[in-house]
Amino acid sequence: MPIASLVLQTASAHPRQVAIRCGERTRTYAQLADDVVAAARVWAADGTVPAVGSGDHRRVVAIEVSDPVDALTAVLAADVLGATPLVCDPTWNAAHRDRVLDSIRPVARVAALPARRGASGGPGSGDLSPGAESSWAGFTSGSSGRPRAVVRSGASWTGSFAAVSELTGITPDDTVLVPGSPASSLFAFAALHALGVGATLALLPPGRAGRGRSLAAALPGADVVHVVPHVLAELLTGSLAERAGGHRTGLPARLRTAVVGGAALAPGIRERAAEAGLGVVAYYGAAELSFVAVDPDGAGLRPFPAVDIDVRTQRGADLGEVWVRSPWVAEGYLAGAGGPLRRDSAGWASVGDLAAPGLPLRLRGRGDGAVITGGATVVPEDVESVLRTVPGVSDVVVIATAHEHLGAVVTAVVERGAATVPRAVLEAAAHAELAPTHRPRRWLAVDALPRTSSGKPARAAISSAVAAGRLPTEPLP
Numbered sequence: 001m002p003i004a005s006l007v008l009q010t011a012s013a014h015p016r017q018v019a020i021r022c023g024e025r026t027r028t029y030a031q032l033a034d035d036v037v038a039a040a041r042v043w044a045a046d047g048t049v050p051a052v053g054s055g056d057h058r059r060v061v062a063i064e065v066s067d068p069v070d071a072l073t074a075v076l077a078a079d080v081l082g083a084t085p086l087v088c089d090p091t092w093n094a095a096h097r098d099r100v101l102d103s104i105r106p107v108a109r110v111a112a113l114p115a116r117r118g119a120s121g122g123p124g125s126g127d128l129s130p131g132a133e134s135s136w137a138g139f140t141s142g143s144s145g146r147p148r149a150v151v152r153s154g155a156s157w158t159g160s161f162a163a164v165s166e167l168t169g170i171t172p173d174d175t176v177l178v179p180g181s182p183a184s185s186l187f188a189f190a191a192l193h194a195l196g197v198g199a200t201l202a203l204l205p206p207g208r209a210g211r212g213r214s215l216a217a218a219l220p221g222a223d224v225v226h227v228v229p230h231v232l233a234e235l236l237t238g239s240l241a242e243r244a245g246g247h248r249t250g251l252p253a254r255l256r257t258a259v260v261g262g263a264a265l266a267p268g269i270r271e272r273a274a275e276a277g278l279g280v281v282a283y284y285g286a287a288e289l290s291f292v293a294v295d296p297d298g299a300g301l302r303p304f305p306a307v308d309i310d311v312r313t314q315r316g317a318d319l320g321e322v323w324v325r326s327p328w329v330a331e332g333y334l335a336g337a338g339g340p341l342r343r344d345s346a347g348w349a350s351v352g353d354l355a356a357p358g359l360p361l362r363l364r365g366r367g368d369g370a371v372i373t374g375g376a377t378v379v380p381e382d383v384e385s386v387l388r389t390v391p392g393v394s395d396v397v398v399i400a401t402a403h404e405h406l407g408a409v410v411t412a413v414v415e416r417g418a419a420t421v422p423r424a425v426l427e428a429a430a431h432a433e434l435a436p437t438h439r440p441r442r443w444l445a446v447d448a449l450p451r452t453s454s455g456k457p458a459r460a461a462i463s464s465a466v467a468a469g470r471l472p473t474e475p476l477p
Helices: 002-013 027-046 068-080 094-104 163-169 185-195 210-221 229-237 240-245 268-277 380-389 423-433 459-468
Strands: 018-022 024-029 060-063 084-087 108-111 135-140 146-154 175-177 200-203 222-229 255-258 279-286 291-294 308-313 319-327 353-355 362-366 372-374 376-378 395-405 407-415 442-446
Touching: 002 027, 002 185, 018 027, 018 084, 018 423, 024 027, 027 068, 060 068, 068 084, 068 185, 068 200, 068 210, 135 185, 135 291, 146 279, 163 185, 163 222, 163 291, 175 185, 175 210, 185 200, 185 222, 210 376, 229 255, 229 268, 268 279, 353 459, 362 380, 372 407, 376 380, 380 395, 380 423, 395 459, 407 459, 423 442
Parallel strands: 018 200, 060 084, 060 108, 084 135, 175 200, 175 222, 222 255, 255 279, 407 442
Antiparallel strands: 018 024, 135 146, 279 291, 308 319, 319 353, 353 362, 372 376, 395 407
């Protein structure tokens, strides 16, 4: 139980230290440990989580708890028992969740923490010593919208904690704000790392309504925040502060670092953060690969500690696939599900992401997202990186839409910001920076882009919804 044991150790050494703060609710490390051990004892006693050696050796426990504090408590309780916790996305409806879990067949489905049965015996694991190596699982859909569960050893996460602490400067004295659901591997790692090092973890109350207001309210009490790029942009423009009913006077003085993953940073965003007194640690990774490369200072993405990177290009190609060799790579997918993770005989792994050769690593998206138009191959991120520099653009996703003669054309789906950016302005930027083959032929506007649970635009879902007419778009004027 690699992570639960760290929490129990902190509870023993610093019982009054605040472990989790979520809105008005707080749990000290002693209280969190007590809750974790109490839940584990009940589940072990009533057979909710079968004993080691019975059934599937992974003993996957599906955590269907919407409250993030209770969800993490359940995760740690499953870890104490040597089971494999798997947090479900709280936004899924029941039918979808059932379909996803039917293929995985967990040994237990937990919708709430169990009622206590007498004293838990204090913040310690007592006789709860499974002796089995822990494993962890998390859903990933990337931008495809097809959830699959990635499984990894506990050590493939905890082993990287020291490097993450050094790169981000996170210590037990810090409050770390993690504003996303632990159903996302990005936010799950951030939350468990904070608890693993003995810091105070700040979470947002459940529910999407008022989420911007909750984030704005939590920022003043945080030293470090984990975000995806579009949320960092909102922080820097002050839109989150405005939603909270205040006036922008700068970021909270206490907030010193934003740890940013999930997508590439927009040009100029790091410089804007520096002007606001905010340091940025950006990283590239994948649920299957964990951390691959990190940029803590603006000099570009370099290999994360203990990671080797090889960009494999074909003869004459400008881009190649990113392959990595590291101790942080996941084992694979639960229930034999297919996915982009591939391995070779020399111990290298890839999920098909593209990059230009050499270091620092210059990512260009995933190969299966390329737009093939008139014989040219267009990597969406190349176009998006140009369009995101246009003032007033909140976010944009480039997809392929069908064309009678060209097969497909480059189509830009632009998320409206405070005001719609005129198409002529975007076309001028595209004309100045992009080759003719890469310039969007169609321009669509949408109030809000569909996103994955980690906050990334759901590219494949957007593409299919546009093709089927399900996404309420209109031509960009």
